[in-house]
Amino acid sequence: xxxxxxxxxxxxxxxxxxxxxxxxxxxxxxxxxxxxxxxxxxxxxxxxxxxxxxxxxxxxxxxxxxxxxxxxxxxxxxxxxxxxxxxxxxxxxxxxxxxxxxxxxxxxxxxxxxxxxxxxxxxxxxxxxxxxxxxxxxxxxxxxxxxxxxxxxxxxxxxxxxxxxxxxxxxxxxxxxxxxxxxxxxxxxxxxxxxxxxxxxxxxxxxxxxxxxxxxxxxxxxxxxxxxxxxxxxxxxx
Numbered sequence: 431x432x433x434x435x436x437x438x439x440x441x442x443x444x445x446x447x448x449x450x451x452x453x454x455x456x457x458x459x460x461x462x463x464x465x466x467x468x469x470x471x472x473x474x475x476x477x478x479x480x481x482x483x484x485x486x487x488x489x490x491x492x493x494x495x496x497x498x499x500x501x502x503x504x505x506x507x508x509x510x511x512x513x514x515x516x517x518x519x520x521x522x523x524x525x526x527x528x529x530x531x532x533x534x535x536x537x538x539x540x541x542x543x544x545x546x547x548x549x550x551x552x553x554x555x556x557x558x559x560x561x562x563x564x565x566x567x568x569x570x571x572x573x574x575x576x577x578x579x580x581x582x583x584x585x586x587x588x589x590x591x592x593x594x595x596x597x598x599x600x601x602x603x604x605x606x607x608x609x610x611x612x613x614x615x616x617x618x619x620x621x622x623x624x625x626x627x628x629x630x631x632x633x634x635x636x637x638x639x640x641x642x643x644x645x646x647x648x649x650x651x652x653x654x655x656x657x658x659x660x661x662x663x664x665x666x667x668x
Contacts, residue, residue: 451474459477467665468593470503516615528549588605613664618661
């Protein structure tokens, strides 16, 4: 039977790539790898009894899986001048014009551009805040319209930046959506909204739920497929 030797009696600790974060967890019963879409790294959780050398061997054996997962993220795109982001179904270039004489920051959205006039040295947080405002303006009417179609009401919409899901629905009608859905194609954004509204009637993923989700979606097939295949790419913005 193979024995796992503590690392303190080995010569040198192994070196992991920068894109892998290693954590020992006393409660873990097995080794687990997950893609962290926010840090754009692989989180490797290993049991307390496992050596780092065995953990390194595990990552080496699963290198293709790791590469494939990281590949789904795409290239990072910061919110800065000259970058192009998909907003409301169209590619728009961020154009930042400095306005040091004004304490206000203003935005203008055109067919091909998100124009920002600002005095801020670091405009990225303000851009994200503005995108969240656009998201709320876009999401709320859709939520209320779809909820009305099935005789329900939306109590409150909360925008967040979750790591593992795009939305959630509570029994009392509170909906959470990722603000990043404003960067998804319209069919994908609409599908997630329909998905959460369908949970107002069905708090499960039964056949009845999926049938209702399809009925509420503008284009269920396109939206569902895009989120499944490309949803992770939304995390590369900002």
